Amino acid sequence: MQAWEAIQTSIDYIEEHLKEDIKIEELAHVAALSPFYYQRLFSRLVGKPVNEYTKLRRLANAATALKNKDCRIMDIALEYRFSSHANFSRAFKGTFGITPDEYRTTPTRLNNFVKPNLMLNYVVIDEGVPLIVDDIVLEIHRKTLNTPETYLGLTAQVPISQQIPVGESTGIDIPGKLWYDFHNQKSEIANLIESDIELGASFMSKGEVGEFTYFAGSLTNFPNVNTEKFIKWELPANEYVVCYLEAPTFEELVTSCLNKAHKYLFETWLKNHKLVTQPFSAEKYFRNSSEVNCMEIWVVPIPNSSV
Structure with missing residues (x-):
């Protein structure tokens, strides 16, 4: 053992x-x-x-x-x-x-401290090969986005130290609260969005050190639309590493499953492939699937020049 x-x-x-x-x-x-x-x-x-x-x-x-x-x-x-x-x-x-x-x-x-599965720290899967652990499924592959995707939503500032898994600290889940606020307000832009595809994005803030900005929103087919209340965020055309994950329930998917997938992707898989990423990550949710609770984490890989 x-x-x-x-x-x-x-x-x-x-x-x-x-x-x-x-x-x-x-x-x-x-x-x-x-x-x-x-x-x-x-x-x-x-x-x-x-x-x-x-x-x-x-x-x-x-x-x-x-x-x-x-x-x-x-x-x-x-x-x-x-x-x-x-x-x-x-x-x-x-x-x-x-x-x-x-x-x-x-x-x-x-932000709860999730029960870890230490196997995720030591097993490196090949691209396109599913890993099943703790009743969740992880699969990593490459995707090319030829045309940018535009989303309409809300943003909030999040202290890095207070966000699991980044800061490994418990407390109020600010991104979770932002999603709650967005879902309460998105009926105001129902005619502008594709409600079945939602996206959460984390990117470094331009203001305070030690914070990142979190965006929560839905895909829109009207990239040039202007709204006063809602923010536009673009998932740029690029080559991506995508981590697909699914879980038995949606609650598990967006909490413990997402936490484990983030840690596995950033601390195990990318590290073992000598890759870092551009300073943002996106979580794409597919709300129209009645058979499976699934989502994807999208990152733009960069060779790690320090290795």
Whole structure:
């Protein structure tokens, strides 16, 4: 068994026992390592100490449980091993920036720390060969866009440090909120857009350092149209590396699946192919498919001259 496989075994064990007391010695035994080496290896491969990771995964599951308003917050706190309502509230606010009560009153999308699959750090697939992991499908290939595509939508500034997977930090999901705002307003431009094809784009801001701009919008067949309220963004004609992904549900697709696909594309696949990208990436969503929840990540590859 390779080192990452041993740690993955313990990650799977943690996920199955989040509602129970979990001891380091128990996890080390599952991974067949000494507690000392287990903790060092876990932190190195996962990017978080064991106890911090376990707390973040409990909070992620607790956030899901909070959507059921029939469950008392105190009961959810105790279920996920928090000793009191106050202890749970402190941990929740420290992680997400809002209290459990505020989240339940005004639900919003959160940046949760996703359970990793370490295999994605070590397996490099060939172009056009699907990789199936954790009930999701990834496939990478090349595409040529001969004609630019124009989208109409909204933009928001996003602090890099507060966005998973880029900043590896939890909190309010600003792009998720922007999508919510766009979907509430897009009826105003329904005659100008192709509602079945949507696109989210991340690109570096011209203003504040440490921020990027996120665009959320729909494809339009009227590239020369002018609107006061909505922004135009163009996916330029170019050669692209495209990462196709699909998941069992749309919620999984735009959260954990997208997170894992981003990390795999940028930190494993492109790196192993000695490629970097132009300073933007696009997420293309296909909302007209009733049989499968799928999307694509588009990037423009550039040879890495530093390698």
